[in-house]
Amino acid sequence: MALRLLKITLVTLIVFLIAAAIWIGTAGxxxxxxxxGSISHSLCASAFLSRLDPDRTFTEEQLPLMRSIGGAIHYEVDHARHEVRTSVFGEFAARAVYREGLGCLLVHGDEAVPEAAGFKPAPIASSYPANLVEPADPAIRRALDRAFAEPDPAHPRLTKAVVVLHDGQLIAERYAQGYGVDTPIWGHSLSKSVTSALIGILVRQGRLRLNQPAPIAAWCSPADPHHAxxxxxxxxxxSGLPFDETDGAISPMTRMLFLERDMAGYAARMPLAHPPGSAWGYSNLGYVLLSRIVRDAAGGSAVDAERFVRRELFAPLGMRSAVVETDxxxxxxxxxxxxxxxxxxARFGQLYLDDGVVDGRRILPEGWVDYSRSQTLDTGYGAGFWTNLVNSSRVPVWNAPWGMPRLPKDMYYARGALGQYVVIVPSERLVVVRMGISLDYGTGVDDLVAAIIDALHHRPART
Structure with a gap:
């Protein structure tokens, strides 16, 4: 009986090991x-772009999502080579390399690093004071206190920065330890709003039209459904591209970001899930295709694209710490x-509050701001920004609210994963930026903005 049980156990173990090997060789x-790839990129940007502690970034941002394999993860930050290498179980190695002016690049295998030297960008001047601007209003100080508090330690907010502009003036800011006024922070999908602005600049220059077929080489045939x-x-x-950001570890978004060297090429091959214009679906794929259009218009290389973005957007706004990474x-x-x-x-948000004009210079086309916050189909999304126009339904797949019902109806905002927000409230002449590493979506950003609006309404009039 014992021998029979041992045989069954051994057979079961062998079957399990074979199944595990097959899984690791395919889906695993x-x-x-x-x-x-995620760890290498995140820690590379932390160490060499943001100048933060990569070990702290790993603990706060990456490890909570990977605890099941945490003991098998090994990473090495090479300060001499400006790169990070990560492996799991000693295998599946990924490397991210920092390039000056271009941020970090996820390199597949041991291939050469394109444009490895990067470039040295010209400094961008800032109109804001070098020192930290503390809020003068006690009510706004209390609002910031609450934004940085941790009401539920089991689900930390990890707020890293809050900046408040009112009537175009910087009236309050606060930062977590290790962060400061010039610390570049990962914007996640705030990037989509920046990409929308870059498309707007090309429209202003007469190089693109909103109603034209997207100039994607792979879609040039009229017989291709993507051509429309x-x-x-x-x-x-x-556009009809699928909703590509789901809860699964492997989705079209994660595959594009971490497994594909030509992200726009991958996005262009993705079949349409719906006829163009008929259904809404959150689309990282679409915004990488828009980015390819920007790259091609700028000259075709990473340095060309970065120079275009700095010249046309970052420099006029005084966004002196900003970088757009590439594939x-x-x-x-x-x-x-x-x-x-x-x-x-915050400067980017102020550009939209000022109808696309900075220091008397028009950056975005006339009417672009209204276009960006106008409703798409029956959703709470505009064209690169989320709106506060829909509160009766929820975002499909995510089952999250479209807007923030407590805030004014004219509010619109850029939003990124882990709690990145640029909230623009035209009726209050207000821009509020909140950055953090909030894995559980409990940022309290609506409470923060509501408290700031309340404080502004009750503060003494200027004399």
């Missing part, structure tokens, strides 16, 4: 490469890889 392989997709539909996420083909990852300080993102 992609999963592990996604994990090592317009610039407007890519911006509005009703190995030089395409900006405009779906989610803009790094900028909280002050920089």
């Amino acid at each position: 392989k992609d999963l592990f490469y996604t994990a090592t 997709v317009t610039i407007d539909q890519l911006l509005r996420m009703d 190995t083909t030089g395409t900006p990852i405009g779906s989610g890889s803009v790094y900028a300080s909280a002050r920089d993102f």
